[in-house]
Amino acid sequence: MAFDIEMIKKVYAEMPAKVEAARKMLGRPLTLSEKILFSHLHSDQKLEGFERGGSYVDFAPDRVAMQDATAQMALLQFMQAGRPKVAVPSTVHCDHLISAKVEAKQDLQVATTESKEVYDFLASVSNKYGLGFWKPGAGIIHQVVLENYAFPGGMMIGTDSHTVNAGGLGMLAIGVGGADACDVMAGLAWELKWPRLIGIKLKGKLNGWTAPKDVILKVAGILTVKGGTGAIVEYFGEGATSMSCTGKGTICNMGAEIGATTSTFGYDASMSRYLSSTGRADVAALADAVAEHLTADAEVYANPEKYFDQVIEIDLDTLEPHLNGPFTPDLATPISKMKEVAAANGWPTKVEVGLIGSCTNSSYEDISRAVSLAKQVAKKGLTTKAEYMITPGSEQVRYTIERDGFLDVFSQIGAKVFANACGPCIGMWERVGAEKKEKNTIVHSFNRNFAKRADGNPNTYAFVGSPELVTALAIAGDLTFNPLTDTLTNDKGEQVKLDAPTGDELPLKGFAVEDAGYQAPAEDGSKVVVAVDPASKRLQLLDPFTAWEGTDLKSLRLLIKAKGKCTTDHISMAGPWLKFRGHLDNISNNLLIGAVNFFNEKTDNVKSQITGNYDTVPNTQRAYKAAGIGTIVVGDENYGEGSSREHAAMEPRHLGVRVVLTKSFARIHETNLKKQGMLALTFADKADYDKIQEDDSIDVTGLTSFAPNTPLTLVLTHQDGTTDTIKANHTYNQQQIEWFKAGGALNIIRKQVAG
Ligand code: MIC
Ligand code: SF4
Numbered sequence: 001m002a003f004d005i006e007m008i009k010k011v012y013a014e015m016p017a018k019v020e021a022a023r024k025m026l027g028r029p030l031t032l033s034e035k036i037l038f039s040h041l042h043s044d045q046k047l048e049g050f051e052r053g054g055s056y057v058d059f060a061p062d063r064v065a066m067q068d069a070t071a072q073m074a075l076l077q078f079m080q081a082g083r084p085k086v087a088v089p090s091t092v093h094c095d096h097l098i099s100a101k102v103e104a105k106q107d108l109q110v111a112t113t114e115s116k117e118v119y120d121f122l123a124s125v126s127n128k129y130g131l132g133f134w135k136p137g138a139g140i141i142h143q144v145v146l147e148n149y150a151f152p153g154g155m156m157i158g159t160d161s162h163t164v165n166a167g168g169l170g171m172l173a174i175g176v177g178g179a180d181a182c183d184v185m186a187g188l189a190w191e192l193k194w195p196r197l198i199g200i201k202l203k204g205k206l207n208g209w210t211a212p213k214d215v216i217l218k219v220a221g222i223l224t225v226k227g228g229t230g231a232i233v234e235y236f237g238e239g240a241t242s243m244s245c246t247g248k249g250t251i252c253n254m255g256a257e258i259g260a261t262t263s264t265f266g267y268d269a270s271m272s273r274y275l276s277s278t279g280r281a282d283v284a285a286l287a288d289a290v291a292e293h294l295t296a297d298a299e300v301y302a303n304p305e306k307y308f309d310q311v312i313e314i315d316l317d318t319l320e321p322h323l324n325g326p327f328t329p330d331l332a333t334p335i336s337k338m339k340e341v342a343a344a345n346g347w348p349t350k351v352e353v354g355l356i357g358s359c360t361n362s363s364y365e366d367i368s369r370a371v372s373l374a375k376q377v378a379k380k381g382l383t384t385k386a387e388y389m390i391t392p393g394s395e396q397v398r399y400t401i402e403r404d405g406f407l408d409v410f411s412q413i414g415a416k417v418f419a420n421a422c423g424p425c426i427g428m429w430e431r432v433g434a435e436k437k438e439k440n441t442i443v444h445s446f447n448r449n450f451a452k453r454a455d456g457n458p459n460t461y462a463f464v465g466s467p468e469l470v471t472a473l474a475i476a477g478d479l480t481f482n483p484l485t486d487t488l489t490n491d492k493g494e495q496v497k498l499d500a501p502t503g504d505e506l507p508l509k510g511f512a513v514e515d516a517g518y519q520a521p522a523e524d525g526s527k528v529v530v531a532v533d534p535a536s537k538r539l540q541l542l543d544p545f546t547a548w549e550g551t552d553l554k555s556l557r558l559l560i561k562a563k564g565k566c567t568t569d570h571i572s573m574a575g576p577w578l579k580f581r582g583h584l585d586n587i588s589n590n591l592l593i594g595a596v597n598f599f600n601e602k603t604d605n606v607k608s609q610i611t612g613n614y615d616t617v618p619n620t621q622r623a624y625k626a627a628g629i630g631t632i633v634v635g636d637e638n639y640g641e642g643s644s645r646e647h648a649a650m651e652p653r654h655l656g657v658r659v660v661l662t663k664s665f666a667r668i669h670e671t672n673l674k675k676q677g678m679l680a681l682t683f684a685d686k687a688d689y690d691k692i693q694e695d696d697s698i699d700v701t702g703l704t705s706f707a708p709n710t711p712l713t714l715v716l717t718h719q720d721g722t723t724d725t726i727k728a729n730h731t732y733n734q735q736q737i738e739w740f741k742a743g744g745a746l747n748i749i750r751k752q753v754a755g
Pocket of ligand 2: 096140141142160162358359360421422425426446447
């Protein structure tokens with residue numbers, strides 16, 4: 001039986017009336033996204049015709065998921081909320097802290113020793129407050145959620161940007177910072193700006209070498225890393241219904257890479273098959289009974305232009321396999337063009353390593369299609385030129401593919417199988433020789449490829465492709481190999497072609513697993529003690545941030561003017577720093593160390609206005625903090641793109657940065673800054689970015705009358721005594737202004753509990 005079936009029954013019982021009320025109020029047919037949004041309004045939220053991209057609306061999500069690297073901070077905050085139990089079903093997944101070095105068993109053992117303190121903390125908090133706990137080795141959060149918890153028409157939030165993966169099963173699943181998760185677990189409403197809606201019509205059917213991954217690689221090329229900001233992407237059409245449920249998951253997963261709030265698909269037979277094969281025929285039966293509410297009204301898909309803000313059509317019959325990269329997931333190149341494009345850009349074309357798996361692409365279907373290629377190596381007398389590595393998404397998938405002989409086939413081509421964890425996707429790949437920083441190329445089926453993300457080497461050119469294409473390129477050892485047209489030379493000197501991949505959507509013998517790695521919480525957790533050692537280097541209880549002083553901010557110094565791409569990986573790097581995710585002071589030593597200083601083009605090297613010397617960003621900021629001097633960080637477009645990690649907002653807050661002023665923000669990061677009591681501002685005139693100078697002293701005025709939709713004023717005093725006055729916009733609503741005044745949202749919850 002499925003987890004939390006009573007909750008799902010309740011959602012479905014209430015859905016028809018809620019959908020009908022919304023349809024009547026708007027007087028028009030509804031998209032699927034609207035049906036799910038309207039049926040999850042918080043009980044205190046009035047039903048009205050919300051403005052897309054304008055209205056802030058309160059929701060009541062059905063569940064919460066957290067992974068170990070973000071759960072620590074989320075739960076440290078939740079512990080301060082003073083509630084005995086979580087208000088909605090919630091889970092913790094141990095997946096980010098496991099390195100990929102030797103192979104699964106050994107690497108897992110190392111992690112459970114090294115991170116014992118953190119795992120024990122997460123297990124005991126889960127036990128005490130009623131959260132489901134998935135042990136290290138159980139799998140990657142999004143795969144485990146898809147296999148166990150996601151359900152069509154549901155709404156969930158998760159402290160990881162790829163929570164959106166559950167859209168593959170027809171949910172609205174949204175990535176948030178830990179403070180948002182904390183609110184929902186504490187029984188409060190969750191606020192989101194009513195999204196814009198993008199409709200993507202999939203015409204035709206996938207065939208041959210083309211995979212679901214290529215749909216999202218293509219979409220990323222069209223919309224870029226910013227194009228989905230503030231929007232829900234809803235896929236429909238014959239190409240959608242003919243695709244597997246896990247394929248849909250891949251597409252939704254990488255929707256994070258276009259900045260979309262989330263992506264989703266209407267309920268169909270593929271979802272019902274997936275639910276049944278993962279032991280949830282009961283959920284499938286419940287969904288069947290309300291199926292009409294789990295997809296858009298027919299008029300919507302017949303005339304999408306009338307109901308979506310933007311419509312994109314992709315023809316799957318002619319879609320080509322793509323490779324996106326290097327260094328950004330939206331640089332899309334169809335495989336037939338790679339020879340030209342790589343030569344023009346000077347990209348290294350020898351493929352050193354192919355990696356498949358991760359939360360994005362490790363379904364049974366993905367693996368079976370990759371296996372169909374691996375099998376051809378021996379049959380056609382080929383040798384695999386690159387190294388090849390697999391990170392299964394869950395123990396259930398790993399166990400099943402081992403049972404079905406797939407791992408044996410992979411081992412014949414020299415593959416290494418890593419633990420069911422994030423590993424190489426998040427800089428936890430202890431790759432031999434990476435420290436030499438040599439220029440080299442890898443291909444993987446993950447979702448992100450920002451600099452240093454896989455192995456810490458800034459000169460690793462990472463390209464993202466489907467597991468099928470990654471496997472073919474690993475066999476060929478060549479980035480420009482087009483398996484649709486090119487041949488390989490075999491051991492007899494003959495020219496051979498690889499046959500197009502084939503595979504099974506779901507295991508014919510069903511899924512199997514011996515120990516899935518789940519631990520249920522205590523019925524009564526009140527006696528469970530959660531211990532945090534004050535001397536710990538990995539965990540630190542949180543002190544409340546101080547409230548706003550009630551005046552304008554005067555004489556802030558410029559900490560850094562970041563140039564170009566500044567993702568959360570640049571602001572709070574992962575990899576080796578993941579171990580400090582539960583210790584705010586220690587992790588603050590990575591603050592902005594990856595950001596490029598506009599004035600000298602260097603990373604982690606900024607001028608201190610106290611000494612006039614250059615030093616690392618954390619050292620410089622700690623000196624300002626010690627001297628009681630507030631600072632400001634200036635950024636470019638889409639600042640904070642990528643991850644949901646709230647450390648990227650808490651670290652600057654902890655070290656005394658007061659304002660982050662950018663050309664634009666990524667959604668989750670902007671909310672995270674607001675939640676932690678920071679000022680997140682954007683240039684009213686983007687050209688004003690050029691006015692910020694290295695030695696500026698900056699005043700922020702207008703705070704005593706801080707109000708929604710009213711810009712603030714910044715006065716820049718340059719070193720030569722001249723000044724510039726510029727306007728800064730913000731998106732704070734009244735509630736968020738209260739967070740700023742209180743010094744962070746948590747201070748308000750704390751007061752409510754105490755009062
Ligand atoms: C990622 O893919 O970047 C991560 C690591 O999963 C993050 C979460 C984190 O920083 O812990 C995400 O995507 O939100
Ligand atoms: Fe883990 Fe990578 Fe997925 Fe993030 S994107 S959850 S790091 S596998």
